[in-house]
Amino acid sequence: MTDIRLALTGFGNVGKGLAILLAENEETYRRAYGVRMLLTGVADRGGAITNPEGIDPAFLLRVKETTGTVAGYPGGVPGLAGTKFLEGARAQVLVEASSTNFEDAEPGWSYIRGAIDNGMDLVLASKGALVLHWADMMRSATARGVQVRFSATVGAPLPILEMAQRVLLGSTIEVIEGIVNATSNQILSSMSEGLSYEDGVRRAQEIGIAETDPTLDVDGWDAAAKAVIIANAILGADLRLSDVARTGIRGIVRRELEEARMSGAAIKSIARITNHEGVVRAEVRPDRRPLADPLGGLRNDEMGVVFHTDPLGVMTSTARSTAGGGIVTALTVLRDLFNLANDRGWGHVPA
């Protein structure tokens, strides 16, 4: 039985989701994958706790709820962060799950650089560093022999990276298009049922999938960031967020949605990446799709991706999850961890 020692940065919905999953299922994972997932360090805005012997995830969740920070855990240190945190955790893998920041990618980017310097593998749930420092990060990671996984950042739980890496081999990917932002799709779904934009936002917030400030979702920033990551990781592009032509969903009026619905169609917020003989372009904008279209039929917080490839043809993946967003993203982090363990020879994934 191999221990996989994890340093987790960020303890919001995704970090907590991971702790919940580990608290409930660690024994099951151990039996299934031959590895023991051990949290040896957890940091949030208030500070951090490190313990190379392992931190109890169930107790950590209670501490966070009562004290507001993981630093409230016995032995925790308010203000502990950065390199000192990473050294204390003595982990093999950094799970970076702090809030995505498109300004300077912090605090994730500092943690990521520290982890690479220490030869730690990376499993990322935040998008900032991927979007702002892609080439730089991959270069240092490769130089240091460090693995970087980030399935959770491109529309979790969709298997977008896995499709490109393991399934579409031998074909050229010409177009990737997807509904990769659940919040926008939920709001458009509500509006097509007659709700106003404002009520659609409110309902999405009540369900727990929209933030208090939904700007990143409804103005297409989140989908554009995902498009950048997908384009760079899968198609070898070097796009920035500013390269993505971006139109959000604020301008859509109920009447358009109802009209589309009457004629067997739907207006969807689509991220579209095209690869024309190596020239890669990305855009995010509302698009009218027939309900019979693989993306047009996706309702509420369903998500999907369509790969147009040559010569294989059109391959589609869709997801409809009943678990909350934090749990779904945490499950996607976990699958990166299990695959990493398998590829590193640490454990085994059943054949």
Add this chain to the structure above:
Amino acid sequence: MTDIRLALTGFGNVGKGLAILLAENEETYRRAYGVRMLLTGVADRGGAITNPEGIDPAFLLRVKETTGTVAGYPGGVPGLAGTKFLEGARAQVLVEASSTNFEDAEPGWSYIRGAIDNGMDLVLASKGALVLHWADMMRSATARGVQVRFSATVGAPLPILEMAQRVLLGSTIEVIEGIVNATSNQILSSMSEGLSYEDGVRRAQEIGIAETDPTLDVDGWDAAAKAVIIANAILGADLRLSDVARTGIRGIVRRELEEARMSGAAIKSIARITNHEGVVRAEVRPDRRPLADPLGGLRNDEMGVVFHTDPLGVMTSTARSTAGGGIVTALTVLRDLFNLANDRGWGHVPA
């Protein structure tokens, strides 16, 4: 640059598809994946050609067309087969693509046993041995350190095995259901447009997706075999073909299809595998699905699979290919080969 030396058994649609792809794209594959695919032996019913220096796939295709057998290739030997063929090919990988045989799995099973004895990895496109000798084959392969890949046998090009192995980790798969036989779906599609069963079969034959004798497809044998392979490989079951409750599509009358269509539904031939606390069952039978259902909306020769999992939720993959069946299956064999090369450390799949 690493050579991957392939012994190919069977030179029907799939074997020829592989030769066509290698003839047209070998240079592209080399650049993309860092490996050179080299055919060092090819066998068909008429005999075989082996050449450790490599066989020219384009020329082999012409020889097959003119002489009817790969043994017509310069140096080819009529009647050459079995162990002698494998020894002559000196390959790392056996690509087994002979006709599926559910009686005794031959000639595939003998080739497979010979390859395992020689420590050759296996990429299978025929289903016989997987269905009849699963436990036996996997036991010998494991003992000999041999890898076994068979994505091409479970509804190529659907990513059924990849979803289970790389994406659904950390969740329990409770139900797998799919349209995994393109011929049946094509015939049902034609019938829902008003064709008779006989005309539907004829049209599928004209398109080139149905055999002269469509029994294996229309009576559900092919889908049942796929269900057995999926259940055993993904859910650790030990099902036989006779364990699958099987109803084909011959009994469906046009009126039922038209009625379904009028009410926004479709009758589809569905393979369904359930996993109830470790008890795995499989069935193949016609089922009425709304058009909005991920499988109900699949037309013509489209295929799809739906995984119902806990806690992740419902994940769907569908495929619509314009390439012919032989090419699609050969592409699926190729992706197994590239993944095998990557996992073995022979080449590299871009990150």
